[in-house]
Amino acid sequence: MASSSSRHGLKVLNQCSISPPKGSVPETSIPLSFFDLLWLQAGAVERLFFYKFSHSTSHFIDHFLPTMKASLSLTLQHLFLLASRVRSIPDSEHKFDYHFTEGEGSVPFILAESEADFDTLSGDQDREFKHLQPLIPSLVPLSVCDGTSSINFIKSWAATCSSAATTSIVAAPPFYDRTELHDSKLHSLFLRTLVEDGALIVIENSSTTVDEVIFSTFSLKAEHVDKLKKFVLDKNEEYHQPFHCSTFVIACAYVWTCLIKSTGWPHDKTAYMCFPADARGRLRPALPPGYFGNCLGGCMLQMKVAELVNYDGVRKAAEVIGSSIYKLNSGGVLREAENWPEIIKELALEEKVLSVAGSPKFRVYDTDFGWGKPVKVEITSIRNSLSMAMTESRGNTGGVEIGFAMPKVEMDQFRAHFIGGLELL
Structure with a gap:
């Protein structure tokens, strides 16, 4: 359906619902696993992809829009869970499934035009969230899929679109079987908590108003990562405690120490950090990479502020983070899973x-729909909590980009410690 209406300051040019090709997906019901129950009320991850497009709007509508729609339909044929809905299973008590039926299963598609400055919106400098907010569409909630499945979808859609294929090109063949995730004890526990509390994980809206939130992107170049690794590993030799020391670990450790330094907290206060971990390859037996849904374990860590702000803080933080990942990789991805609901409540x-x-x-910067790779990828849902958005670095192999959203005063304080620390390397 064509339209020229206004939506949040945007000129809507086209909107419709996209379904899998008619007759390609039978009516299907897939039960929620205990992993899915964790995220049932958690909202959505908002990931914006910014692409340069050198042609006119009319050229895009005539030459690219039909292919985008057709390729989305073909992709949904295989990744139909995104077009399904979560429902309470008929004639059951507090049981849920994903249900797809032709005629109801679809996703909204909106093409809109903005007069905002592209380079400003897609930059790394401070940007006000109120200018990014109109770009965020209605999205599939986290209860349907985690980051791995979400990226599988977007890359599959992009590959199908860029090749103008008549059949979908799926990045990782989807696997929907929940048999290996049938843990009746965990399922019952998480379901009971969900029914009693209304949610297990909730991404709360921050007390900070939209007008106060600033987005900014920070770069840890490969040379920074290498110097930080050397510092951490050289120091660690004195303690003889080997641990998993990856770029992810180093980036998290450095950002955590900079953030805590910027708060000015008393040294006896406890600081907390948590991050998700893909459980697919860590379960026994392992699940295929294309398992579609939620399959996340997690690490919940704590350290005293005094340890983090010390000269040795990055090393100590890296050791704590790296050791927790080592345990996950050693078959511990579901260790203490029965305590997750209580841990989540305490962290809240x-x-x-x-x-x-x-x-x-x-590898979000490899996502090409046919008009080049994105110049920026932004996760805007981090505004709802104190989260760092991490991606690979553009044009700097081995580096990472860190996105933050917070009030400007706090952002300036963090920036001072982040940049100042790198200058001392």
């Missing part, structure tokens, strides 16, 4: 718990 009461969204492993 703490001040400034740092969490991580995204991963350099997603």
Whole structure:
């Protein structure tokens, strides 16, 4: 359906619903796993892709829009869970499934035009969230899929679109079987908590108003990562405690120490950090990379502020983070899973718990719909909590980009410690 209406300051040029090709997907019901229950009321991850397009709007509508729609339909044929809905299973008590039926299963598609400055919106400098907010569409909630599945979808759609294929090109063949995730104890526990509390994980709206939130992107170049690794590993030799020391670990450790230094907290206060971990390859037996849905474990960490702000803080933080990942990789991805609901409740009461969204492993900057790679990828849902958005670096192999959203005063304080620390390397 064509339209020229206004939507949040945008000129809507076209909007419709996209479904899988008619007759390609039978009516299907897939039960929610205990992983899915964790995220049932958690909202959505908002990931914006910014692309340069050198032609006119009319050229895009005539030459690219039909292919985008057709390729989306073909992609949904295989990744139909995104077009399904979560429902309470008929004649059951507090049981849920994903249900797809032809005629109802679809996703909204909107083409809109903005007069905002592209370079400003897609830059790394401070940007006000109120200017990014109109670009965020209605999105699939986290209960349907995690980051790995979401990126599988977007890359599959992009590959199908860029090749103008008549059949979908799926990045990782989808796997929907929940048999290996049938843990009746965890399922019952998480379901009971969900029914009693209304949600397990909730991404709360921040007390900060939209007008106060600033987005900014920071770069850890490969040379910074290498110097930080050397510092951490050289120091660690004195303690003889080997641990997993990856770029992810180093980036998290450095950002955590900079953030805590910027708060000015008393040294006896406890600081917390948590991050998700893909459980697919860590479960026994392992699930295929294309398992579609939620399959996330997690690490919940704590350290005293005094340890983090010390000269040795990055090393100590890297050791704590790296050791937790080592345990995950050693078969511990579901260790203490029965305690997750209580741990999540306790963390929700703490001040400034740092969490991580995204991963350099997603390779988001390789996503090409046919008009080039994105010039910027932004996760805007981090505004709802104290989260760092992490992606691989553009044009700097081995580096990472860190996105933050917070009031300007706090952003300036963090920036001073982030840049100042790198200058001392």
